[in-house]
Amino acid sequence: MNTQLPVIRLKNAWKSTHPWIFQRLVEKPAERPKPGNLVEVRGVDGAFIGYAFYNGHSRIALRVLETDPAVQVDAAWFERKIAEAIKLRREVLRLDEVSNAWRVFHSEGDGISGLVVDRYDDLIVVGFFSAGAWRHREIIFNALRGQFPGCRFHSFADEHVQKQESFDYRDTQGTQPAVISEYGIQFRADPAGAHKTGFFADQRENREWLSRQCAGKRVLDLCCNTGGFAVYAAARGATEVVGVDIDPAVIDIARGNARLNGVKPRFVQADIFPWLRDAANNGEAFDVVILDPAKMTRDREQVISALKKYLDMNKLALGVVKPGGLFATFSCTGLVSEEQFLDMLRRAAFYAGRTVQVLKVAGAGADHPWLAQVPESRYLKAVFCRVLD
Structure with missing residues (x-):
């Protein structure tokens, strides 16, 4: 496959081991390869850099795959x-x-x-x-x-x-769901339905760890999606579990997942902001509160706005945690760093008038590895806390 590949040259010296090379650093070829074609990449001095996917239409012009010139990318x-x-x-x-x-x-x-x-x-x-x-x-x-x-x-x-x-692809149509099991808990994975991959496997270890703290407890799962944390908590012996999500389609799937496991969380279709305000006004309090919202933004220009949304929802969620209770908060927005997320949590606790003790900081499971030089792959932030007062 490497035989007589088009050669793409860089404008500037390149010393990074990051696989992405952006368009502004790349010489425009006389004959542009099709998006996604393999090319040979050479530096401004003509030295071999690697074999890469090329895309003259994307902000990321080159995605380096192999840096050994003797290895065939076939x-x-x-x-x-x-x-x-x-x-x-x-x-x-x-x-x-x-x-x-x-x-x-x-x-x-x-x-x-x-x-x-x-x-x-x-x-x-x-x-x-x-x-x-x-x-x-x-x-x-x-x-x-x-x-x-x-x-x-x-x-x-x-x-x-x-x-x-710059490519066109039609998703597979009519895929039948699969029933999966993790740590003895069953779920229906439906990629043709409410979630593009079918199920959030990245939270597997986080669900298992938190569920072991839920026996005999009153649990609230906010932005519950298809019920992962809620079903785990109920299966591990929580006395009461409430799941809240604005999307009626995922609420239906969550109820089906509960039936698969013979448990009965109460799922509510609602916007968490007014729901939490009403819960606080009514004196509701929970031993364990989970907050796992969807991705807030893909745009770097909107990160500050996303952090404001995280701040508002975390502040409200902290208001319904019992003193001494557990609070698990998550962000799957890759553009929000762990440092930014922790700083948001500090401010949310301040505005909520709560003292938060961080027990552990985690992320996606080990089946979501990331290279040290590519921190962009580390998208999920998970913070497990105790609310002291």
Whole structure:
């Protein structure tokens, strides 16, 4: 596949190990390759830098895949990368012992920029977040078939990604859901339904850890989505569980997930802001409160606005935690740093008049690895606290 690749040259010296090279640093080629094609990258001095996906239409012009000039980036290369990622999950992390749902491949963290793959029992969900991953999709599907014989596929590309990366892709239609299990709790994963990948496997360890603190407790799950934390809490012996979400479609799925496990949380379709104000005015208080909202923004210009929303909802949520109770708050907005999120929590506690003791800071499960030089891959922030007064 590397034979006579187009050569793309850089305008400036390049010493970084980050796989992204932005458009402003790249010389415009006389003949522009199609978005997602493989190219050879050379520095301003002509030195070899790597083999990369090229995209002349994207802000990220080059996504470097391989820095050894002797290594062919061909079908066998993709097969090796995918096999190595699965070996990590199965032999090192031993995820099959706790779940049949886990992230198979995590983009740059596993070595192919823009490729995200999740497994839900026999259903493999493939997300294309770069033109390069999309253009090599048949090689990727074949490699996955070799690792998961007899599997089903669901694939998708977000509309904003297609626009940014200049490609067209129609999501798989009519995919039947899968029923998955993690730590003995069952869920219905439906990628053709309310959530693009079918289920948030990134919160698996966070759900398990927090659920072990819920026995005999009154639990509130805000922005509950398909009921992950709520169902776990009920299955682990919480005396009362309330889940709140504004989306009626995910509330229906959450109720179905509760039935799968023989538990009965109370799910409420409501906007959490007025719901929390009413709860506080009525003197409602919970032993454990979870706040796990959807991504706030993809735009760097909107980060301050996103932090303001986080501040407002965390302040209200803290108002219904019993003294001595637990508060778990999350952000999946990759553009918001852990430092910014913790500072927001400090301010929310101040405005709520509460003293917050941080017990631990976590993130996504280990099946969502990230390279030290690519912090953008570390999107999920999880903060577990005790509210002292």
